Amino acid sequence: MCATCGCDDHSHEQGGGVVIDLEERLLARNDHLAGHIRDWLASIGVRSYNLMSSPGSGKTTLLERTVRELGLPCSVIEGDQETTFDADRIQATGVAAVQVNTGAGCHLDAVMVRKALASLDPAPGSVVFVENVGNLVCPALFDLGETGRVVILSVTEGEDKPLKYPHLVRTGDVVLLNKVDLLPYLDFSQDRFLRALRQVNPHAPLLPVSARTGEGLADWYAWLSR
């Protein structure tokens, strides 16, 4: 009899090993395909950026401005569980966008990105932005063949998020701190945030921005164009 819940079903004490084996196989398969994507994008001179954040951190608003203001040809892959809202917003700027709906899924993977890239057919020398599903956990594990990873946190989420979600935050090649226009109305210390960030990601540039007002975006465009 199960010692804790008192039932005769021992199965909920077991199964961890099978799950871990399967996860490793899935991730290895994803990494393999991501390698192909990376090689192919490099061969045609396309850079791609994987944007990862919580839901509502301002990824799409950032991209609406970026594709208009960056001064380079762009296209966008939008990931969401449901709706085409984000692809519609990008297309309204005149830039090509493909929406990927993950259904119950919690992240984009390399298979989804490969299919979206086949549809987008990005021009040589252009930039592809991949807006991941809003989630500070699961996207961390899935290589999408990107040139760089962009972690976006917003000031409304609090200073402790780098320490609470270290697995994703430490993978960022750049970290944007968004919604700084709201700082006057919040109890948020940029110093405490920076200390928390540096504990998990010592080197990524930190760029305070407001996708709504445009504050700080010149630094973001400079980072993308470096």
Next chain:
Amino acid sequence: MCATCGCDDHSHEQGGGVVIDLEERLLARNDHLAGHIRDWLASIGVRSYNLMSSPGSGKTTLLERTVRELGLPCSVIEGDQETTFDADRIQATGVAAVQVNTGAGCHLDAVMVRKALASLDPAPGSVVFVENVGNLVCPALFDLGETGRVVILSVTEGEDKPLKYPHLVRTGDVVLLNKVDLLPYLDFSQDRFLRALRQVNPHAPLLPVSARTGEGLADWYAWLSR
């Protein structure tokens, strides 16, 4: 040869069936244990609430006030990938709290809650709050044996989140719209939010609140005490 990426590895086209079978077994096992938890809590007259939201939506701030102001004996299970920040904050109010760290994991499950409950040993007639990992996707699938599910969205996340994360939002028995003190500084329409919410969750009460200022919390306490 793989038609899309040009390699000889067909495996990244396969494996979906195995994953789905394993997921179904894992969820069935979780549901079984959650049923035991639910029966046990009911037998001692304890109600439990599973709080689910994005990272930084204000779950812990809400609980800090709730455990002080509700007027019922409470205890708290805190879920986070890393850190004991949230359990520390609850314990500072004088209320018992257990921190569960999920590591790379993206949600709490019934096994974790069972262990935490064994440690908390909640008093008959008390209320247990379970603060899930900040994630609008994965916690949806995992029954924790709770009496009720509380979905928290904040006005800084935008009006479209119910439609973008419907799988979790539709499971809410009550929906809190937090951070309404920031409404004067945002482009956020409560009407549009309500229309989006009702498309995926027609019946759950919607309670606009500010965990920071206390606005609207009387309605939340009334809902908990109903």
